[in-house]
Amino acid sequence: xxxxxxxxxxxxxxxxxxxxxxxxxxxxxxxxxxxxxxxxxxxxxxxxxxxxxxxxxxxxxxxxxxxxxxxxxxxxxxxxxxxxxxxxxxxxxxxxxxxxxxxxxxxxxxxxxxxxxxxxxxxxxxxxxxxxxxxxxxxxxxxxxxxxxxxxxxxxxxxxxxxxxxxxxxxxxxxxxxxxxxxxxxxxxxxxxxxxxxxxxx
Amino acid sequence: xxxxxxxxxxxxxxxxxxxxxxxxxxxxxxxxxxxxxxxxxxxxxxxx
Numbered sequence: 449x450x451x452x453x454x455x456x457x458x459x460x461x462x463x464x465x466x467x468x469x470x471x472x473x474x475x476x477x478x479x480x481x482x483x484x485x486x487x488x489x490x491x492x493x494x495x496x497x498x499x500x501x502x503x504x505x506x507x508x509x510x511x512x513x514x515x516x517x518x519x520x521x522x523x524x525x526x527x528x529x530x531x532x533x534x535x536x537x538x539x540x541x542x543x544x545x546x547x548x549x550x551x552x553x554x555x556x557x558x559x560x561x562x563x564x565x566x567x568x569x570x571x572x573x574x575x576x577x578x579x580x581x582x583x584x585x586x587x588x589x590x591x592x593x594x595x596x597x598x599x600x601x602x603x604x605x606x607x608x609x610x611x612x613x614x615x616x617x618x619x620x621x622x623x624x625x626x627x628x629x630x631x632x633x634x635x636x637x638x639x640x641x642x643x644x645x646x647x648x649x650x
Numbered sequence: 651x652x653x654x655x656x657x658x659x660x661x662x663x664x665x666x667x668x669x670x671x672x673x674x675x676x677x678x679x680x681x682x683x684x685x686x687x688x689x690x691x692x693x694x695x696x697x698x
Contacts, residue, residue, distance in 0.1 A: 486671045540695075593659060597666025601654060604669030608677045615681035619688075 457640045459549075459632035464519075467511045468633055474504040475565075479611055498579060501572045508569060523549050524558055533643060547644025554642055561613050567606035571599045 460468070477500040481493040515521065530552035533545055537552075550558070578596075580586045588596065621630050632638020652670050659665045 483674060486674060593665050597668065600668035601666060604671075608669065608673070611674075612677035612681045615678065616684060619681075619685045623692075 455640050456628075456637055458636050459629075459638040459640060460636055462636060463510075463514060465633055465636060467507055467514070470507045471504065471511075471565075474500045474507065475610065475614060478504065479607065479614065482607060483611070494579060498572075498576060498581065501569070501576075504565075505569055505573060508565070524555055526552065526555050526559070530555060545643050547641040549641060551643040557613070557617065561610070561617075564606045564609040564613060567602055568610060571603040571606070574599050575603065 478497060481497040481500065485491065485493050529546055529548070533552040536542065536545075574591075576584070577590060578586055578588050591599070620626055621633075628638050629642070651672060653673065655667045655670050656664050657667050
């Protein structure tokens, strides 16, 4: 029996790491091109924004293929064990939990960011119909002005949520106790389990 | 401070145009607050 925190192996395969970093890069470019003009830094942000948005859409589709064809949902679905973990953590208790690749906080973060990114991406794809590109002509007449307003509101609120989540993600990823997880997202190898006391390696 | 921005269409009716970007500081402030609280709890837990 070995401690899960020291049981290492390939935590993230290269296609999943590539997805993570492509998504990270596009989210940084998208938030920068969206919010810097609002803060008064003027540049031609629209082409940068929609092109990086398309890259993000492709990355998300790739991730969904990986989820359905390779990973499955099981490791990321929250369950009673996650509630026990969070409750125990708040009460200052630790241990007695089944090993899991992702802990309750990682799952919570994943689903919060998944909802926000899907909301911003779906509304962003709809908003592509408001601009001319080399691939399509604009056609804003598909929706009423009021409906476009709703799309803008969802896009805006989800982008604010993403800004909040990105700041937290960067903070938690650079904490010394999470450095092994960060290294695993760069090089692949790292702790196989984010929580649990002991586990026999298969 | 309002959450949403409105304008008036050509008929003078109120029309939704999006989120009020004057609220842009809120996600940063909220994230900063979570970070400070977590950092303090973490320091207290380590001191025990």
